Amino acid sequence: MTQPLLKIDNLHVTFSTRRGLVEAVRGVTLAVEPGEMLGLVGESGSGKSVTGFATTRLLDAAGRVTAGEILFRGQDVTKLSGDDLRHLHGAAMSMIFQNPRSALNPIRAVGQQIADAILTHKRISKQAAHAEALELLRAVQIRDPERRMAAYPHELSGGMCQRVMIAIAISCNPALLIADEPTTGLDVTTQKVVMDLLADIAAARGMATILITHDLGLAARYCRRIVVMERGRLVEEAAPTTLFNHPRHPYTKRLVAASPTAHSRIEDLVTEEERGPYAEIVRKPKLPQAPGTPPLLVVQKLAKRFDQGAAAVADFSMTIAAGESVGLVGESGSGKSTTSRMICRLIDPSEGDIVFDGQSIGHVPSRDFHRSPFRKDIQMVFQDPNESLNPRFTAHDCIAHPLKRLVGLREGDALRQRVEECAQRVGLPLDLLPRFPHQLSGGQKARVGIARAIACRPRLLVLDEPTAALDVSVQAVVLQLLDRLRREDNLALLFVSHDLNVVRMLCERTIVLRNGVIVEEGDSRALFDNPKTDYTRELVEAIPHIEIETKLAAAAL
Amino acid sequence: MTSTALRHSIWILRGNPLTGVAAAGVLSLIFIAIFGPWIVPYDPIASNVSQALLPPSAEHLAGTDQLGRDVFSRLIVAARLDLAIAVSAVSLSFVLGAVVGSFCGYAAGRLDRTVGRFVDVMMAFPLFVLAMAMVAALGNRVENIIIATAVINLPFYIRFARAEVNVRRNLGWVEAARSSGESHISVVLRFLLPNILPAMAVQMSLNLGWAILNAAGLSFIGLGVKPPTPEWGIMVAEGARFISTGRWWLVAFPGLALMLAVLCFNLLGDGMRDILDPRMRT
Numbered sequence: 001m002t003q004p005l006l007k008i009d010n011l012h013v014t015f016s017t018r019r020g021l022v023e024a025v026r027g028v029t030l031a032v033e034p035g036e037m038l039g040l041v042g043e044s045g046s047g048k049s050v051t052g053f054a055t056t057r058l059l060d061a062a063g064r065v066t067a068g069e070i071l072f073r074g075q076d077v078t079k080l081s082g083d084d085l086r087h088l089h090g091a092a093m094s095m096i097f098q099n100p101r102s103a104l105n106p107i108r109a110v111g112q113q114i115a116d117a118i119l120t121h122k123r124i125s126k127q128a129a130h131a132e133a134l135e136l137l138r139a140v141q142i143r144d145p146e147r148r149m150a151a152y153p154h155e156l157s158g159g160m161c162q163r164v165m166i167a168i169a170i171s172c173n174p175a176l177l178i179a180d181e182p183t184t185g186l187d188v189t190t191q192k193v194v195m196d197l198l199a200d201i202a203a204a205r206g207m208a209t210i211l212i213t214h215d216l217g218l219a220a221r222y223c224r225r226i227v228v229m230e231r232g233r234l235v236e237e238a239a240p241t242t243l244f245n246h247p248r249h250p251y252t253k254r255l256v257a258a259s260p261t262a263h264s265r266i267e268d269l270v271t272e273e274e275r276g277p278y279a280e281i282v283r284k285p286k287l288p289q290a291p292g293t294p295p296l297l298v299v300q301k302l303a304k305r306f307d308q309g310a311a312a313v314a315d316f317s318m319t320i321a322a323g324e325s326v327g328l329v330g331e332s333g334s335g336k337s338t339t340s341r342m343i344c345r346l347i348d349p350s351e352g353d354i355v356f357d358g359q360s361i362g363h364v365p366s367r368d369f370h371r372s373p374f375r376k377d378i379q380m381v382f383q384d385p386n387e388s389l390n391p392r393f394t395a396h397d398c399i400a401h402p403l404k405r406l407v408g409l410r411e412g413d414a415l416r417q418r419v420e421e422c423a424q425r426v427g428l429p430l431d432l433l434p435r436f437p438h439q440l441s442g443g444q445k446a447r448v449g450i451a452r453a454i455a456c457r458p459r460l461l462v463l464d465e466p467t468a469a470l471d472v473s474v475q476a477v478v479l480q481l482l483d484r485l486r487r488e489d490n491l492a493l494l495f496v497s498h499d500l501n502v503v504r505m506l507c508e509r510t511i512v513l514r515n516g517v518i519v520e521e522g523d524s525r526a527l528f529d530n531p532k533t534d535y536t537r538e539l540v541e542a543i544p545h546i547e548i549e550t551k552l553a554a555a556a557l
Numbered sequence: 558m559t560s561t562a563l564r565h566s567i568w569i570l571r572g573n574p575l576t577g578v579a580a581a582g583v584l585s586l587i588f589i590a591i592f593g594p595w596i597v598p599y600d601p602i603a604s605n606v607s608q609a610l611l612p613p614s615a616e617h618l619a620g621t622d623q624l625g626r627d628v629f630s631r632l633i634v635a636a637r638l639d640l641a642i643a644v645s646a647v648s649l650s651f652v653l654g655a656v657v658g659s660f661c662g663y664a665a666g667r668l669d670r671t672v673g674r675f676v677d678v679m680m681a682f683p684l685f686v687l688a689m690a691m692v693a694a695l696g697n698r699v700e701n702i703i704i705a706t707a708v709i710n711l712p713f714y715i716r717f718a719r720a721e722v723n724v725r726r727n728l729g730w731v732e733a734a735r736s737s738g739e740s741h742i743s744v745v746l747r748f749l750l751p752n753i754l755p756a757m758a759v760q761m762s763l764n765l766g767w768a769i770l771n772a773a774g775l776s777f778i779g780l781g782v783k784p785p786t787p788e789w790g791i792m793v794a795e796g797a798r799f800i801s802t803g804r805w806w807l808v809a810f811p812g813l814a815l816m817l818a819v820l821c822f823n824l825l826g827d828g829m830r831d832i833l834d835p836r837m838r839t
Contacts, residue, residue, distance in 0.1 A: 346732055370738045380736050388729030392751055405738035452733065 003074065004031035005208050006055065006176055011068035013054050024050040024063065026232040032176065037202060037209040039219030042229035043471035048212050052178045056095050057085060072176070091121045093176035094169040098184055100161035104153040110164045111137070111149030114171055121172045136167040141197060159190035166198060170205065177202060177209045187331040188498060192542040195222060214471065216259045217544035220244065228252050258476040260501035266483050269476035294358055295319040296492050297343070297460055302352035304338050312338045313516040322459065323490040327507035327524060331498060335516035337464060340496045344380045344462045345369040376406040376456035381463045385445035389437040395448045396433040399423065399455050406456045422451040426481055443474035454485060460492045467502060479506055500543050504528050512536050566832050576828025582821035590637040599627035601634040601787045610799070613806050620806035623799065628806060631787035632814050638788050642699065643768035646706035651761055654714020655750060661715065662722030663745050676712040684709040685774065692780045702781050706771050710764060717760055721753040755830060762826030766819030773815055789815050
């Protein structure tokens with residue numbers, strides 16, 4: 001048995017905050033072998049990133065290692081200082097951060113930045129460093145590296161920036177790479193390419209990697225060993241197959257269940273207690289539509305052109321029947337947000353028409369639509385729950401606002417009752433209603449956002465990536481909630497997302513959008529099982545699944 | 558609601574006692590401004606040449622000036638005028654600037670560009686010279702000092718409000734307000750404006766000190782309040798003639814009053830941001 005490269009022993013990290021000391025990591029013990037890729041998985045607040053930061057000695061000034069040791073090649077990292085510490089950063093271990101764009105210096109060419117990293121640790125000439133930087137850009141498979149050397153971060157896409165970050169991180173051949181959510185925020189296809197690249201480079205150079213992520217599927221695809229953290233503690237450590245097939249710890253069980261797979265149904269995502277009356281509702285068959293019922297929403301040849309330049313959306317047509325759920329899928333820049341806002345009548349289409357309940361609403365200017373009788377029938381749930389609530393409104397005010405404006409209720413018992421009823425429907429505890437958004441958790445804010453959208457009993461709900469910013473266990477509960485509302489109220493859902501697993505579960509039909517044009521549409525299951533176009537196939541294949549055989553089996557050969 | 562706000566304010570003050578000192582300073586300034594004329598020991602205008610140019614003593618705390626008027630009494634009475642000019646000028650530019658700036662930041666596009674260039678032109682002017690020109694053209698009256706001070710402040714408020722609204726205009730809760738049936742105008746006035754108020758309040762408080770200095774400056778060069786009205790700027794201007802003969806109290810005390818007033822407003826501005834920001838409320 002060789003000595004592990006990194007050995008963390010009973011690590012405790014404490015942060016001093018305004019409300020006293022908070023223990024972020026409480027006794028983590030783990031080891032990383034040379035050349036291994038270890039997955040460190042947990043939800044927000046689990047202490048996974050703090051563990052990574054403590055290992056690289058990049059902890060925030062408020063954080064302190066209070067107990068335990070971090071042995072890197074037998075040397076305690078927590079006691080290093082001066083030159084030893086400088087050598088540790090970059091040359092011995094390096095880190096890849098979540099948001100590549102903010103981690104790069106915006107006013108320096110990327111080639112320069114890679115050369116800077118090399119020059120910090122090696123005594124070589126500038127020319128030699130430049131040549132090495134070029135080599136690195138080639139290694140991270142950036143096309144046309146000679147030209148990209150002089151590019152600035154804003155001229156590169158998110159995926160390209162992350163490749164540059166990887167190039168910087170591997171520039172001095174570190175023995176350990178810590179990747180903190182390296183692909184969160186990237187499109188699913190880019191995510192796959194970047195992660196494949198990272199895995200290949202690590203394998204080729206014999207670097208050990210700690211992959212910190214909230215995405216079990218991603219960790220399962222690339223790691224042979226996964227460590228699960230919850231509230232600063234390590235709860236389970238196992239190989240992916242064991243972890244998914246026989247999770248032992250209750251938290252891991254919940255996490256595994258909540259992570260959507262290719263075959264999971266919404267009711268599978270949550271535990272028995274959380275499911276509650278939902279099981280009954282799902283079993284009830286859907287009311288058959290009377291034949292000849294016109295669809296609730298008809299969108300005809302919708303197009304949007306911004307001031308100058310190409311169309312953001314072109315020739316977009318679709319229909320939704322009452323009680324139907326339709327997924328709108330695409331990568332960033334595909335025009336899905338623009339489309340959803342046009343249907344929601346927040347922005348005006350350049351061409352085409354929107355017919356709601358038999359009446360054309362596409363030609364009502366969006367600035368006057370707040371007076372339309374249909375305003376309360378079309379409501380929207382916004383992407384980031386942290387930004388979708390007015391910071392000066394309490395949860396009660398947020399939910400009451402549309403009721404006051406669109407239903408005409410006044411402050412009083414009737415209004416309070418309606419608000420409480422909405423809160424109950426979305427599972428928001430009533431004692432949270434007087435709180436301000438910053439006093440609520442992400443999941444609670446998401447519920448307030450949904451409660452606000454359903455307050456006026458709309459007939460069409462447009463959801464713009466409502467779960468993208470949420471932890472998987474919260475996402476599972478929110479998805480179940482949405483599906484229940486659809487079934488109970490015959491509410492039509494237009495679900496905009498880049499997460500295909502989620503769309504597959506929630507939506508009966510799916511529309512795939514690329515560069516503002518519909519690429520493919522059809523029944524969700526059929527579309528995902530047998531994609532007709534290459535683009536859809538690429539999207540489907542890029543989703544990290546918990547079926548782990550593929551990648552690992554390939555690597556074993 | 559009110560009690561939690563009060564408790565929160567006390568909590569903030571405990572963490573930052575300087576804010577408490579500044580608040581006490583501003584409060585006593587306001588008290589002096591209101592009740593000044595009734596609490597002064599001497600008539601601030603009546604001259605008494607036999608008592609001229611006396612140094613500070615127990616009888617005349619800040620000495621007397623060339624006409625034998627008590628400098629301390631004049632300082633106290635002047636607070637009302639200086640404060641009134643500063644508060645009305647700043648309120649005027651705040652209201653106008655916040656509204657215009659918010660609409661510019663929200664609408665972007667042509668309105669924003671037009672107003673933006675206009676603001677640029679104004680800011681390219683030496684602002685104090687602009688104020689001098691305005692007072693000279695409009696006439697040497699208190700209203701005109703207020704208008705001039707408000708106008709030269711306006712560009713800062715417009716820019717500030719514009720930038721603050723601009724970063725918020727595409728946030729989810731703004732769009733949510735629209736889908737809850739608000740028009741563009743009410744989104745700006747009832748949703749965005751209240752949200753930028755904490756930041757604006759800080760700006761206002763800092764600006765009050767500056768406005769006091771500006772009004773005093775105008776009076777100092779003879780384009781403001783006319784003697785014998787007590788006003789800190791004129792007092793400094795009149796006293797400056799005697800500084801070479803060692804009568805320092807004529808300049809030092811009004812200067813000190815100005816400095817303390819400006820300092821209090823500035824410190825209060827920083828403290829106010831902490832109190833008004835709802836994210837700090839726990």
